[in-house]
Amino acid sequence: MRTDTDADADVDDPTNARAEVATMTTDVTEITVIGDDDTGLVARVTSLLFERGINIEDLDQAVRDDVFRMYLAVDTSEMVCTEETLREDLHELGEDLGLDVQVRFPADRETQQIAVLGTKESHCLEALFESWANDELGADIGVVIGNHDDLQPLAEHYGVPFHDIGDEKGQQNEERLLEVLAEYDADLIVLARYMRILSPNVVFRYEDRIINVHPSLLPAFPGAEAYRQAVEEGVRVAGVTAHYVTTDLDQGPIITQRAFDVPDDADVDEMKRRGQPLEADALLEAVKLHLNGDVSVHRGRTTVRENGTGYQLGLPAEIDEVTPDRPVDGIGSVVADDH
Template sequence: MATPVKAVVSVIGRDQKGVVARFATYLAEHGVNILDLEQQVAHGQFLMDMLVDLVELDLSLDELITGLLKLGVDVGMDVRVSLHDQRRRKRVAVLVSKEPHCLKQLIDDWQAGHYRGELVGVLGNHPDLEPVAKAAGLPFAYKTATDKGAHFEWMLEQLKAMDADLVVLARYMQIVPPQMVEAFRYKIINIHPSLLPYFPGARPYHQAWEQGVRVTGCTAHFVTEALDEGPIILQDVFHIDVGKDSASDVRKKGVELESRVLSQAVQMFLDEKLVVVEDKVVFRPGLTRFLEHAE
């Protein structure tokens, strides 16, 4: 029996009747076997991922992809095809300032093999975390942000040179400008120390403590032009013992949680579990299952 040649066909667009049938029929007509399929509708958008076997394909791969793209145009949907054995491990750049906890967690989880990707470098606006990066064998560079324009021009040049697929803000205490957001649309993940949309902006743990809330937490989200308003990926909570916990106690609890939530969000991105639909994150469990199916 011939060894399977696996690929993933992903389709996304406005929900309508007959989409599965049209793509399944086209694939079957050209000798493609569908091994697994996951579909869902979110916010009026149809999402479908198909794990297929191309071993009996009766035309070239280029011709198959061209035909699938044409079919996508006909039904008003975006189509993507990727071969399993050609899936490049995503390249992750980490941006930092002075606090080490998130960077350390990312490094630990990367070195433990939890990511389908590689940390390729650490960039910052201070030199403080260079020893942490160097200890992990990661390149480190920094440029002060006194001149914001010069700093972000340098940052973009560095990220492009790294060929970064994902940018992770590991307590990077700078507001990302629109040109950087545009260059990495839905590819910049930040950790914010509150349950957004509550307590955006500065000193959120202190805000929560001052207002006497009993539950707060942190939020991993994609960065957009609107500060702390990007699509939410993941949130987690901790309890505040009002009247007993000090503001520093609240912050300590939050710091312990931030790094784990940020790392989990990075793992979800690298596992290709996430897609942004109508400015909201939708989970795609099928792609993770397909990746595991191929390992």
């Protein structure tokens, strides 16, 4: 277990957050602590767990914009209290320290709940709904949340509650967002072309449980107007990326990518026409990888587990048939034959 001293090196550098913490399997209990930064917070929480016979398998903490976040993966198999008592004790400690403490036991994750966030574009949400309707997700889409009401008819068509958390200009109300996510007990948040940036107050609560799709081959062209950036730079190949969300914009661990050729005369509308179906495809594949527990995060990169087969992470396998495999760096075959 890491101590406060061990964490000092990365507590103010959220790019290192959970650098050594892989995505947890379903046999551990996950505890997330969020609140204003203060001294002694780690000691108070870990002492409570120790007193109840709970072993800490992983601990990571970070601070961003004065928001403190601590994540713990713990083994509760031999704890000397009930699950309900532990929830109550952590809740009381949180109230005493002014912290929000969330506990997820293994049984809490058996039927996963998805919250989808969107703005106006419908293609990614439509792909998620179609897969869900065909029983391909293995999870429930419990709620759709928007900062405009454009996607409400699509959500209602599938019988899913819709909540508009935006004002007349589309600015999000994050306090309301957190209330809705808690109300529907969201296990995974999917940003289906949600055109707002989530603050650390949200990201820290759902770390490695928020998946976004971005219209570029990250790390190229992060931020807004990615297709326009690609056109202006004259790229020959463009693409899309599904990734986990971190507190650094468009820099989270990459899960899946898709690519397409860019014609000489392509404009932004043509880029969208080619890219949007791939956005939906890459996002859906990333969501399935996460829900099936087939992807893990380690040191800012994702790895597909050994049992995670049959996924398309990047280009289709057929591309290998037309991709040259030689020459590669080294002594050329002609020179080698001469010797």
